[in-house]
Amino acid sequence: MTTAVSFGTVHLDDxxxxxxxxxxxxxxxxxxxxxxxxxxxxxxxxxxxxxCSHREMTRPRRHMARALWDKIVDEVGRSSxxxxxxxxxxxxxxxxxxxxxxxxxxxxxxxxxxLVLNSNGTLLRRRDNIAKILASPxxxxxxxxxxxxxxVFEQVRANARWDEVYPAVEALxxxxxxxxxxxxxxxxxxxxMPQNQHEAAPFAEYWRARGAEVKVRPMLEWxxxxxxxxxxxxxxxxxxxxxxxxxxxxxxHQDGRVSACAVDYDGGFIAGNLQTESIAVVWARxxxxxxxxxxxxxWADLPDICKGCGDWQVAGADYDPESVDGxxxxxxxxxxxxx
Numbered sequence: 001m002t003t004a005v006s007f008g009t010v011h012l013d014d015x016x017x018x019x020x021x022x023x024x025x026x027x028x029x030x031x032x033x034x035x036x037x038x039x040x041x042x043x044x045x046x047x048x049x050x051x052c053s054h055r056e057m058t059r060p061r062r063h064m065a066r067a068l069w070d071k072i073v074d075e076v077g078r079s080s081x082x083x084x085x086x087x088x089x090x091x092x093x094x095x096x097x098x099x100x101x102x103x104x105x106x107x108x109x110x111x112x113x114x115l116v117l118n119s120n121g122t123l124l125r126r127r128d129n130i131a132k133i134l135a136s137p138x139x140x141x142x143x144x145x146x147x148x149x150x151x152v153f154e155q156v157r158a159n160a161r162w163d164e165v166y167p168a169v170e171a172l173x174x175x176x177x178x179x180x181x182x183x184x185x186x187x188x189x190x191x192x193m194p195q196n197q198h199e200a201a202p203f204a205e206y207w208r209a210r211g212a213e214v215k216v217r218p219m220l221e222w223x224x225x226x227x228x229x230x231x232x233x234x235x236x237x238x239x240x241x242x243x244x245x246x247x248x249x250x251x252x253h254q255d256g257r258v259s260a261c262a263v264d265y266d267g268g269f270i271a272g273n274l275q276t277e278s279i280a281v282v283w284a285r286x287x288x289x290x291x292x293x294x295x296x297x298x299w300a301d302l303p304d305i306c307k308g309c310g311d312w313q314v315a316g317a318d319y320d321p322e323s324v325d326g327x328x329x330x331x332x333x334x335x336x337x338x339x
Contacts, residue, residue, distance in 0.1 A: 031247070041088060043059070088118055142187045145207075221233055225266060
């Protein structure tokens with residue numbers, strides 16, 4: 001899902017970007033089970049990034065009970081083994097220590113085949129995490145870096161240190177290459193914002209040269225319910241498309257509550273709770289509350305958190321060509337094979 005326009009421009013002011021958004025909307029379809037499931041094994045995070053609302057989150061910062069994780073992965077393994085299963089939503093999964101690797105192993109035993117880890121990379125050197133990543137069942141490891149120079153990286157990813165994170169990610173890339181492993185693929189992610197947009201191209205060159213794949217995406221506003229804002233998103237336009245986030249993902253908080261989508265970080269809308277309900281039941285409820293009104297353009301019928309959200313405007317990301325099968329989001333393959 002690449003784009004010919006700069007992610008630094010105002011999306012809706014660019015006709016090419018509008019056409020791309022309409023094309024994205026035209027491909028949205030109903031899935032019987034969530035194709036992406038982001039599960040918050042912990043809501044703790046050790047950073048205060050400028051483009052993230054975690055610092056403003058009002059709900060509790062806790063780890064998910066192991067019994068709830070096991071319940072979730074059992075259903076995924078039975079019902080949809082190829083669903084992308086992320087062991088984190090609004091937190092840093094490596095904070096869990098060895099428990100993270102045990103939970104991923106239990107997901108594999110349950111039949112889950114498409115595990116994806118997103119990390120800020122600050123804990124890669126702790127607890128032998130590099131070796132554990134390479135020995136894990138993960139298909140993809142996404143390192144959110146968002147800056148190339150020390151100055152920009154530490155400005156954007158507040159509390160992180162360039163001279164700790166960058167050498168650790170480089171070591172992970174080197175060891176993966178030396179081992180000849182197929183999985184996991186290492187992805188260096190860059191969210192474009194005013195502070196860093198001048199580094200997007202050299203960032204991509206830097207990490208490709210070190211054996212990582214690169215993903216470049218526009219920054220989010222996380223529903224605009226906090227203080228994070230993007231200069232590229234407009235809130236005063238009549239143009240609107242059905243939201244790809246609500247069609248692609250189910251997001252589960254550490255206490256089992258299911259929010260509107262993967263950008264509803266504080267639970268502005270809660271569809272149900274997986275402690276007492278199944279994924280299938282809550283996903284069907286989200287169809288009535290979210291997906292059908294979106295596709296039918298019944299904007300007034302959407303939950304309030306969706307009415308003021310402009311994150312649908314940042315749909316899409318630039319990926320490097322796939323080097324290993326099965327390491328892209330589901331929509332990547334649908335786009336590649338469409339007529």
